[in-house]
Amino acid sequence: xxxxxxxxxxMFNDIKRAIQERDPAPVQEWARRQEQGGAxxxxxxxxxxxxxxxxxMKWLVxxxxxxxxxxxxxxxxxxxxxxxxxxxxxRPAIINSTNADRxxxxxxxxxxxxxxxxxxxxxxxxxxxxxxxxxRLAFAMELVAAADEFGLPMEDLYIDPLILPANVGQDxxxxxxxxxxxxxxxxxxxxxTVVGLSNVSQNCQERRLLNRTFLAMAMACGLDAAIADxxxxxxxxxxxxxxxxxxxxxxxxxxxxxxKAR
Amino acid sequence: MPVQxxxxxxxxxxxxxxxxxxxxxxxxxxxxxxxxxDAALPFxxxxxxxxxxxxxxxxxxxxxxxxxxxxxxxxxxVMKEPGRWAEKCxxxxxxxxxxxxxxxxxxEGANRTVEQCVATVKEVLxxxxxxxxxxxxxxxxxDKELLxxxxxxxAGENLLLGNAEQNNYQSLTAACMVxxxxxxxxxxxxxxxxxxxxxxxxxxxxPLNRIVIDPSIGSLGYGIEYxxxxxxxxxxxALQGDKMLSMPVLCTVGYEAWRAKEAYAPVTNFPGWGDxxxxxxxxxAVTAAAMLQAGAHVLLxxxxxxxxxxxxxxxxxxxxxxx
Numbered sequence: 001x002x003x004x005x006x007x008x009x010x011m012f013n014d015i016k017r018a019i020q021e022r023d024p025a026p027v028q029e030w031a032r033r034q035e036q037g038g039a040x041x042x043x044x045x046x047x048x049x050x051x052x053x054x055x056x057m058k059w060l061v062x063x064x065x066x067x068x069x070x071x072x073x074x075x076x077x078x079x080x081x082x083x084x085x086x087x088x089x090x091r092p093a094i095i096n097s098t099n100a101d102r103x104x105x106x107x108x109x110x111x112x113x114x115x116x117x118x119x120x121x122x123x124x125x126x127x128x129x130x131x132x133x134x135x136r137l138a139f140a141m142e143l144v145a146a147a148d149e150f151g152l153p154m155e156d157l158y159i160d161p162l163i164l165p166a167n168v169g170q171d172x173x174x175x176x177x178x179x180x181x182x183x184x185x186x187x188x189x190x191x192x193t194v195v196g197l198s199n200v201s202q203n204c205q206e207r208r209l210l211n212r213t214f215l216a217m218a219m220a221c222g223l224d225a226a227i228a229d230x231x232x233x234x235x236x237x238x239x240x241x242x243x244x245x246x247x248x249x250x251x252x253x254x255x256x257x258x259x260k261a262r
Numbered sequence: 263m264p265v266q267x268x269x270x271x272x273x274x275x276x277x278x279x280x281x282x283x284x285x286x287x288x289x290x291x292x293x294x295x296x297x298x299x300d301a302a303l304p305f306x307x308x309x310x311x312x313x314x315x316x317x318x319x320x321x322x323x324x325x326x327x328x329x330x331x332x333x334x335x336x337x338x339x340v341m342k343e344p345g346r347w348a349e350k351c352x353x354x355x356x357x358x359x360x361x362x363x364x365x366x367x368x369x370e371g372a373n374r375t376v377e378q379c380v381a382t383v384k385e386v387l388x389x390x391x392x393x394x395x396x397x398x399x400x401x402x403x404x405d406k407e408l409l410x411x412x413x414x415x416x417a418g419e420n421l422l423l424g425n426a427e428q429n430n431y432q433s434l435t436a437a438c439m440v441x442x443x444x445x446x447x448x449x450x451x452x453x454x455x456x457x458x459x460x461x462x463x464x465x466x467x468x469p470l471n472r473i474v475i476d477p478s479i480g481s482l483g484y485g486i487e488y489x490x491x492x493x494x495x496x497x498x499x500a501l502q503g504d505k506m507l508s509m510p511v512l513c514t515v516g517y518e519a520w521r522a523k524e525a526y527a528p529v530t531n532f533p534g535w536g537d538x539x540x541x542x543x544x545x546x547a548v549t550a551a552a553m554l555q556a557g558a559h560v561l562l563x564x565x566x567x568x569x570x571x572x573x574x575x576x577x578x579x580x581x582x583x584x585x
Binding site for chain 1: 453454455457458461495499504505506507
């Protein structure tokens with residue numbers, strides 16, 4: 001299970017302020033803390049409030065790379081910000097994200113191939129998030145076909161079936177799980193899967209409980225990665241236990257510690 | 263239509279471990295021996311590089327062991343002198359390494375002193391140029407003292423010392439750290455303990471490339487398939503990037519094979535079993551051959567004819583079959 005640390009995001013006030021003031025300390029502190037927590041990639045999102053998205057993304061990439069060797073997940077709807085960020089990445093990155101609209105596919109898949117990056121593909125188009133598994137799966141199929149068309153290795157395509165908050169779209173939960181399972185049947189080798197985990201508990205009580213419960217359920221359906229709170233110890237322990245119970249790693253007494261340390 | 267053959271590509275490889283040290287490196291060995299590094303399943307040269315061939319270590323003990331006659335006669339006249347015994351193994355029988363088992367230290371047995379055992383190790387070091395593997399007698403208290411003394415006396419030689427076990431690894435790990443040796447991490451046919459022990463040892467800061475796994479094996483007819491499964495799983499783990507399963511593997515082939523009744527029972531007792539001498543050799547050689555297929559890097563062996571058969575087998579298996 002690849003945990004992509006969610007915390008370096010301009011939606012959080014400390015990061016927003018750090019970006020505005022170009023103060024690397026909070027950003028680097030979160031990079032370190034998430035890595036210690038067990039994150040093996042870091043999501044970088046400049047947030048909605050920043051005017052110069054390109055400059056802010058470049059700055060984030062640079063200051064994070066000063067303190068961390070983790071894979072960077074460049075999270076933006078601004079394609080120029082992503083491309084400028086990719087140019088600075090020392091290691092293969094993850095692009096977050098494209099949807100299944102043809103105009104985005106045609107720009108982002110070639111970009112991923114050009115920079116040797118992985119790509120997160122959302123199972124939606126400009127009309128929004130589908131209600132059921134079948135429609136999600138149809139978009140997933142379009143993303144798989146695009147990987148084939150543009151020459152992106154299937155292992156570098158991360159399909160996100162889009163989970164909604166439990167208090168808003170409760171009916172989406174089982175549909176997402178069904179989609180995850182079926183995505184794995186679309187190709188061989190199968191594409192990978194990812195969710196923005198914390199979204200499942202947005203504005204809910206018992207957020208951490210909801211997050212880790214959904215993580216365990218989604219792992220059993222074939223989830224490979226999650227953009228999540230890497231500093232939530234119970235969540236990370238759940239991921240570690242899930243890997244053991246799914247026989248993805250050989251059990252040892254220190255399995256939780258090993259999950260964080262590898 | 264051309265057939266596309268699927269090849270497994272590994273994410274990671276087995277660690278390499280180098281045994282022995284030449285005079286330039288602070289030891290007295292004529293050469294070093296490097297094991298491991300495999301980036302594929304055993305001998306799948308077509309799927310990844312296998313840079314180092316498996317090696318055979320021949321067993322020498324500090325006191326004359328109670329081995330079956332067909333085995334003892336290969337070492338007639340030298341079994342009371344570990345140095346000459348070791349020399350014969352290297353010169354005549356082509357041993358890649360010498361495996362010194364200090365059985366005589368056992369308080370329940372000959373109860374030789376630590377000093378006597380250290381002298382044995384030094385005698386063997388003087389007699390041969392190949393790197394050494396040294397293990398104790400199996401008595402925890404005695405071995406602690408004994409192996410610390412051996413580690414210190416042979417500082418710089420980059421020995422492979424054993425055995426560390428789950429409940430008894432700290433003093434040997436510390437000795438290997440201080441005197442710069444490698445360690446055998448022995449687990450009782452249990453992959454979970456195998457992995458955990460590697461974690462415990464590495465948490466004491468001994469680098470991963472100084473650990474060799476002894477998974478415990480059974481010989482042909484005595485649970486060899488359990489050993490096979492565990493070694494296969496270990497290799498798969500290593501190739502998938504599990505660092506705590508990525509060490510080279512050592513197998514106690516000679517010990518296990520020669521305690522099987524089939525290896526030593528006289529033909530008079532079992533008329534259908536055929537010549538005892540040939541039977542014993544084959545029992546050991548076949549056990550070793552299976553362990554090679556399971557992913558062994560070091561085979562601890564006894565009979566020179568079994569060693570010769572296995573070395574020929576290794577030669578053939580190391581012929582590159584890449585396509």
